[in-house]
Amino acid sequence: LERSFEEAVEYFLDGGFETGCYWRFNREYLENKDGHEILHLHYEELTLRKEEGVRKINSFLGYPDLDKDQMEGVVRATTLDYDNLKSYQVGKPGKGVEMMTKEQRERFDERSRKELEEFKGVPESYFSDDLYVGQMKCL
Numbered sequence: 001l002e003r004s005f006e007e008a009v010e011y012f013l014d015g016g017f018e019t020g021c022y023w024r025f026n027r028e029y030l031e032n033k034d035g036h037e038i039l040h041l042h043y044e045e046l047t048l049r050k051e052e053g054v055r056k057i058n059s060f061l062g063y064p065d066l067d068k069d070q071m072e073g074v075v076r077a078t079t080l081d082y083d084n085l086k087s088y089q090v091g092k093p094g095k096g097v098e099m100m101t102k103e104q105r106e107r108f109d110e111r112s113r114k115e116l117e118e119f120k121g122v123p124e125s126y127f128s129d130d131l132y133v134g135q136m137k138c139l
Contacts, residue, residue, distance in 0.1 A: 009104050013111060023115035030119040050075050 015021040032038060039060040045053040054074050058066060066074065096105065 005099065006104075009100060013104070013107055023111065027115060027119075030116065046078075050078070054078075 012022065015023070037060075039056065041053055041056065045056070051071055054066070054071065058064075100108070
């Protein structure tokens, strides 16, 4: 069964997806019933501000600070060459605003707020249109 992108968005927003409900998965993750320490990162922190994201991960894991050469090596080793991936749909900051209508983004944010409101660790910036255009200010 093939669906248009718009139909797929509606299916997703209604909680249907091959891998299960997106919000149920996130709720189970955020509930953290086993009490693990969790580092929350946004995709944009690992793409638009990669060095900042690497520093957060490094610190969270308890490793010493990276020197300039080490940081450049990590950034180089973890950066996709988008020009060579044109035949694939790859996540890229700003894609959300290109692919989803404003109404779809608002519905996604509304559903996310409703489903995740009890979890204090989800910042308001998670529900900002800035997130869709790749301009999110990382915390």
